Amino acid sequence: MSAVIESDHHDHHHGPAKGLMRWVLTTNHKDIGSMYLWFSFIMFLIGGTMALIIRAELFEPGMQIVKPEFFNQMTTMHGLIMVFGAVMPAFVGLANWLIPMMVGAPDMALPRMNNWSFWILPFAFGLLLSTLFMDGGGPNFGWTFYAPLSTTYAPPSVTFFIFAVHMMGVSSIMGAINVIATILNLRAPGMTYMKMPLFVWTWLITAFLLIAVMPVLAGVVTMMLMDIHFGTSFFNAEGGGDPVLFQHVFWFFGHPEVYIMILPAFGIASAIIPTFSRKPLFGYPSMVYATASIAILSFIVWAHHMFTVGLPLAGELFFMYATMLIAVPTGVKIFNWVATMFRGSLTFETPMLFSIAFVILFTIGGFSGLMLAIAPVDFQYHDTYFVVAHFHYVLVPGAIFSIFAAAYFWLPKWTGHMYNETLGKVHFWMSFIGLNLTFFPMHFVGLAGMPRRIPDYALQFADFNQISSVGAFIFGTTQLLFLFIVIQCIRGGKKASAQVWEGADGLEWTLPSPAPYHSFAQPPVIK
Amino acid sequence: MKPSKLLRLPAVLACLGVASAHAAWQTNLTPGVTEVGESVYQLHMIIFWICVAIGVVVFGVMFWSIINHRKSKGAKPAQFHESTTVEILWTIIPFVILIAMAVPATGTLIKMYDASDAAVDIKVTGYQWKWKYDYLNEEVGFFSNLSTSQDQIYNRDEKGENYLLEVDEPLVIPVGKKVRFLVTANDVIHSWWVPDLAVKRDAIPGFVNEAWTQAEKVGVYRGQCAELCGKDHGFMPIVVKVVSEPEYKEWVLAKQEVARQEYELKNKEWTLDELMTRGEKTYGTYCAGCHQPDGAGLPPAFPALKGSQIAKGPIESHADIVLHGKAGTAMQAFASQLNEVDIAAVVTYERNAWGNSMGDMLTPQQVAAMKNK
Amino acid sequence: MASPQSYYVPEQSKWPIVATVGLFLTLTGLGNVLIAGQQASDTSNGWLMFTAGFGIMLYMFFGWFGTVAKESMAGLYSAQMDRSFRWGMSWFIFSEVMFFAAFFGALFYTRYLGVPWLAGEGDGAPNVLLWPEFKAAWPLMSNPNPETFPGPNATIDPWHIPLINTFLLLASSVTVTIAHHAVKKDHRTQVVIWLAATIILGAIFLGFQVHEYQVAYNELNLTLKSGIYGTTFFLLTGFHGMHVTLGAIILTVVLIRYSRGHFSSKQHFGFEAASWYWHFVDVVWLGLFFAVYVL
C-alpha cells in the first residue's frame, strides 16, 4: 500500500526510518501520535512545575518566593500550558494512534498535514515560553486574557503571545480537519456510524467543536493585536468599543473549549468501563445523542462565565437556564456508565481504577459546575477558589485521569509489553489521594471568600491552603512515577497478546501487539 | 447536624496532622447581613443538598456494583445493554429537578436586579490598585487604599488580625437603607465584592454597572477586588463600615469639613520641609506600589525615579507626567486623583528624596496654574 | 466506499517542517517589527526574519503543491483520496466562516448593544454619568471621547463603489461557474477565457477597494483610529479584501495549471476547491455589503 512514487530527496521506507529525521519528516499516524503524547507530557510537567510554584507561594500568607508580577505570569502560563499544551495535544495524540486503528484505516486521511499540525506546536510553545524571559515579562493577564489588561496594559511580549495563539489555532484546526476527514471517509466497509466506537464518535464531535471555535479565538486575538498596534477601539469605550465584547467573543470560544477537553475523555471511559465490566456499554445510542446534545448546548451557554459583568436580566436568565440544561445529557452519560458496571463482572486493573475515579470525581466537579450555573449564587462564587476547585475537578480527574487511563489501557497495544501493574496501582492511589488533598479544600476557601489569582491571602485561609500545597506536591511528584512506568513498559516487560484485556472489544484488538507500523493495509470487514 | 458542620467534617479529617495555628475556620458561604444574601445562602444550601442526594444515589449504585459484582467473587456478567424506558426516565427526572432549582433562583435574581429607589447613591471606581468612592448627592469623595504595611507582607513584621483586609479610609453606609452602587473603573477591569453584602459587580472602564445592598446589621464588613487587574490585584481590599443613621450623617458632615480644609490648604504658603513630609506620605500611598518605596522602581515595567532623567530634569515636565500620566502605560494621570497640594508635595518629594537632591519645590499654586492651562 | 487498498499514504515529507519554520519566522519577525515599532526602535531585524520566513513559505507552497500536483497526475489519488480532499477543503472553509463570524459578531454587538448602552439607553442607563455628551448613532460619527478617537467626517456611500463591487463579485461567481462547466466538457479555450475573466473581475474589485480606502483616509478621515465604526469597517472589509486577493492568486495558479494540462474533465479537484473558495468569498461580501455598508 505504500508509495510507489519517484522521489528526489529521500529513499523509500516500508517500516519506520531511522534517526532523528524519522520523527521530523514522518507521515505515519503512530509516529505522530507518539510525538503528540510525549510533547503533551513534557508540557504537563512544565505546567505542573508552574502550579507547584504557585502552591509553594500560597503555602503561607505573606510573600515568600516570588514577586506578585511573576506570580501572575505563573498563573497565566500554567493555565495556558495545561489547556493548550497538555490536555489538547494529549487527546490529539490519542486520536492519531487510535482512530485509524478503530475505524480500520491505513493511516490518517491527510498524513502530511498531520505532521504539520504537530510540528507547529513545539514552535508555538517555544515562542510562548520564551516570553517569560523578555523585557517586561510574559503574559500576566490570566489564561482568559481579559482586555484591556491584555491590550493597553499588557507587557510588550503580548504580541508574541498573540502569534503563539494563532499558531496553536492553525495546528488545532488542521488536526481537527484531519480527524473529521478520516472518520467520514476512511472507515472500513461495514463500519457504519452507529457501529463506531464511542471514542471515535466523541472525537468526531470534538473536531467539529474545534473547527467551529478555534477561528473565533484567532479572531479575538487578532482584534487585540489591532487594538494594541493599530489604534482600533474594539475593547476601548472611549472609541465606542466595549471591554465586555472581548469576554463575549472569548467565551464563545472558551466554553466549547472546556468540552473539547472532556468529550474525548467520555469516549475513553466508554471504552474502558465495558471492558473491565465484561459487559457491553449500556445505552450506546443515547451516549451518542447525549454527546451531540452537550456539544450543541455548549454554543449557547458562554455567558455563564460573565454573570457579574452586568448583563441585562433577560440575558442572565437565558444563560442560567441553558447552562443548567447541560446537566441532563451529562447525567445520561454518568447513568449509562453506572448501568454498565451494574451486574457486570468487574476487575480493577489500573485503567479501570482511573476510569472509576474519573466518573466519581468528574461528577463532583459537575455538581459544583451546576452550582456555579445558578446566576444569583454565582455572584458569590465567581472568581473565587470555588471556581478553581470546580474546574480542577473536571480537568484533573476528568481530562488528565482519562488520559492516564487511556495510556495504561492501550500501552500494551502500542509497545507490545504489559506495564507494571503494581506500580500502576501505586500511581493511581497516590494521584487520587494527592489530588483530593489539593483540590477539595479549595471548595472551602472559595466559599469562605478567597479570590483566585492572588499571590497572598488573609490569615483565615491559611490552613486549607497549606493542605492544598502539600497535596499538590504529593500529586506532582507521583507523576514522575508515571514517567518511569511508561519508559519501563517501552523497554520491556511481559509480552502482550493481541486482545490484551479479557473483555476488550474493537478493531484495534484484532491487530497484533505492538500494532504494525501501517495499521490496516487490508481493510477489515465488519460483521 | 447543621449543614455547615457536615461540610466541615471531611475538612477536619483531612487536616489531622497539619498544625493549625489560626482560629475560626470558615468553610461555607456567609449568609451575610442582607435579605438578598440570606436568600442566596438558602439557594446555595438547597442546591448543595440536592447534589449530595443525587450523589448518594448514583455513587451508591456504583459502589454496590463494585462490591458485589466483582469477578473475584465469581460474578457472571449480565448481557443487557439497552432500555429506552430507563433512558427516558433518567432524562426526565433530572430535568424536573432542574426546574425545581430554577424557580427560586429566578426569584432571587429578579430581586437583585431591582436597584430602584435607593436612599444613597455611591459611585465606586476601580483604579490600579485602589478604590475611589464618590457619594453623588453628598459631594463627598475619597480614595481607599490598602493599609497593611509592606513589612507585614514581606514577613518582616508580625501580621495583624485583618492582614490584607484593611484600608486607610473605609466606605461608610447607613444601616437599614437601600444603597445603590454605580460601579466603574478607570483603567482595567476590577470587581467590587463584599461577601456579607452579597454584592459582586465588575467595574468596567467606560461603563457603569448598578448594584445595591441594604445592610441590616451595624458592623465592619470586608471584601476584595475579585477580577485580575494586574500586579497588585491581591492587594486592593474593600472595607465597608455600616453605621447607624445619625452616625452616618455626622460622618458626612465631618467629611465635608475635611474637604473644605483641604481646599484652604491649597492657598497656603508651603515650605520645602512641609511639602517633603506630606509628599513622603502621598508617595507611600499612591506611587510606591509601582516605583517602590526606595524609588528604585521595578525596571523595565516600572522605571526608577531615583536618578531618573525626569525627576532630575525640568520641573514642568516632571509635574506634567504626574498630572497627565503617559498614555498606553501603567502611569496614570493623577490630576483627577490627587489634589493640588498632594501633587505639589509628591513632585517635590521625588526631586529631593533618595539622593535626587534638586533642592527645588513645586507649589500648589503652580500646580493649579498648570491644571487650568 | 471505495476500496482502501488504493489509499495513498505518502512517504516522509520535508514540506511540513519547512512550512512550520516558515510560519514561525514570519510571525516572530512580524512580532519583532510591531514591538520595535511601538518602542520606536530599529525594526530591520524583524523585517529580515519576516522576509526570510515569507520566502520559506513561498518556497514551501510551490514545493508542496508541486508534489501534490505530481502525485495527482501520476494517478496515485483514488476517488476516496479525492473525497478526503473535499472534506478537508469544506471544513477549512467552514473554519473561515467562523473567523468572519467573530468579526460580524463584534459589529452587531457594538452596534446594537455596546454603543446604545454607552449612550445611556436601555440597560446602560447609568452610563450617562460617564459620557453625558455622547449620543448613540450608526454610523458612529462622534465617539464617547472625541479627543482620543476623533470620528470620521462622513462614511462611504453604499450605492456607488460598494454596489459596483457587489455586481463585480456576483458576476465573477457566474464566470467561475461557467468555467467549471467548461472544464467538465473539456472546452479548453472557454475555460481559460472565463477563468481569466473571473480573475480580472476580482482584480477590478480590489482596485476599487484600494480607491475607497484612499478616499476614506484622505478625505473622510475614516481610519482605523476613528473609533468603533472605522474599526469594524476596516477589519471586516480588510479581511475580506485579503481573502479576495488570496482567492485571485489561487485562481491564477489554477489557470496556469489548467493550461499546462494538470486537470482533466474527470479529475480537477484543485479547480473545484478554488471555485468553492471564490464562492465563499463572494457570500461573505454579500453579508458585508448589507451589514457594513447598507444597514
Ligand code: HEA
Ligand atoms: C473539562 C472542563 C469543564 C467541564 C466539563 C465543565 C462543566 C461544567 N461547568 Fe465549568 N468550567 C471549566 C471547565 C469545565 N466545566 C473551567 C476551566 C472554568 C473556569 C474558567 C476560568 O474562568 O478560568 C469553568 C467555569 C464554570 C463556570 C463559571 C464560574 C465563574 O467563573 O463564576 C460555570 C458557571 O455556570 C460552569 C458551569 C459548568 C457546568 C454547569 C458544567 C456541566 O457540564 C457539568 C455537568 C455535570 C453534572 C451536573 C454532573 C453529572 C450529572 C448528573 C449525575 C445528573 C443529575 C444531576 C443533576 C440534575 C444536578 N463552569
Ligand code: HEA
Ligand atoms: C488541564 C488543566 C489543568 C491541570 C492539569 C492543572 C493542574 C494543577 N493546577 Fe491548575 N489551573 C488550570 C488548569 C489546570 N491545572 C487553569 C485553566 C487555571 C486558571 C488559570 C488562570 O487563572 O488564568 C489553573 C489555576 C490554578 C490555580 C489557581 C491560581 C490562581 O488563581 O492564582 C492553582 C492553585 O493552586 C492551580 C493548581 C494546580 C495544581 C497543583 C495542579 C496539579 O495537578 C499539577 C501537578 C503537578 C505536576 C504534574 C508537576 C510535576 C513536575 C515535577 C514533579 C517536577 C519535575 C520537573 C521536571 C522534570 C521539569 N491551578
Ligand code: CUA
Ligand atoms: Cu482590582 Cu483586582
Ligand SMILES: [Cu+2]
Ligand atoms: Cu463554561
